[in-house]
Amino acid sequence: MSDTDSKPEDGYPDQPRVAVGAIVFKDDKVLLVRRGKAPSEDVWAIPGGKVRLGESMTRAAEREIKEETGITIRARDPVFTFDHIEYDEMNRIRFHYVIVDFIADYVTGKPTPGDDALEARWVSSGELNSLKVSKKTVEVLNQLFKF
Numbered sequence: 001m002s003d004t005d006s007k008p009e010d011g012y013p014d015q016p017r018v019a020v021g022a023i024v025f026k027d028d029k030v031l032l033v034r035r036g037k038a039p040s041e042d043v044w045a046i047p048g049g050k051v052r053l054g055e056s057m058t059r060a061a062e063r064e065i066k067e068e069t070g071i072t073i074r075a076r077d078p079v080f081t082f083d084h085i086e087y088d089e090m091n092r093i094r095f096h097y098v099i100v101d102f103i104a105d106y107v108t109g110k111p112t113p114g115d116d117a118l119e120a121r122w123v124s125s126g127e128l129n130s131l132k133v134s135k136k137t138v139e140v141l142n143q144l145f146k147f
Contacts (some may be wrong), residue, residue, distance in 0.1 A: 014090060016083070019097040021048030021059040022104040022144045023080075023140070024073050029122035030139070030147060031111065032067055036118040037096040045134040046101055048119065061102045069120040070112035073104040080140045099138060 021136045024031040033047040036067040042104055049064040051057055058075040065073050080101040088094045107108065111120040128138060 007069060012094060013096055016025050016098050018051045019049055019099045020051055020057050020064060021074055021099055021101040022048040022061040022065045022075055022106045025103055029124050030141060031069060031071060032116040032123045034119040035116060037116040039084060040134055043134050044111045044131045045137045057100055067115040067140045068117045070114060071109040072107040075102040075104045076106055077103055079103050081143055082136055
């Protein structure tokens with residue numbers, strides 16, 4: 001992801017950033033990635049990323065999922081919105097994203113990690129407990145999809 005966002009020189013955000021994710025199901029499994037960078041490094045989550053200036057949120061979701069997983073999707077409706085805020089050891093805000101997750105249709109492709117993902121794959125509901133999955137990912141999958 002490009003760092004064209006304006007940031008103070010110390011790299012800490014001066015305002016929340018808008019990000020999107022896409023919830024994609026195929027054969028009773030959901031597409032997840034294991035993140036390779038902060039925030040949420042080494043945690044499994046719904047794939048996604050930052051919205052670029054002038055880019056619609058649906059287009060950003062489609063682009064981010066393609067870059068991160070190699071999967072082509074068609075983003076539909078927003079289904080879940082939340083804040084992701086992480087603090088550093090001095091209690092300064094290191095990351096603040098307002099994330100809008102979309103439900104999306106699988107179009108084509110095989111999961112292949114790209115961008116900042118260490119792994120990308122289809123995950124069954126039974127596998128969720130054996131992986132280090134973000135709390136928000138578990139929450140949205142359970143709450144909205146009984147997954």
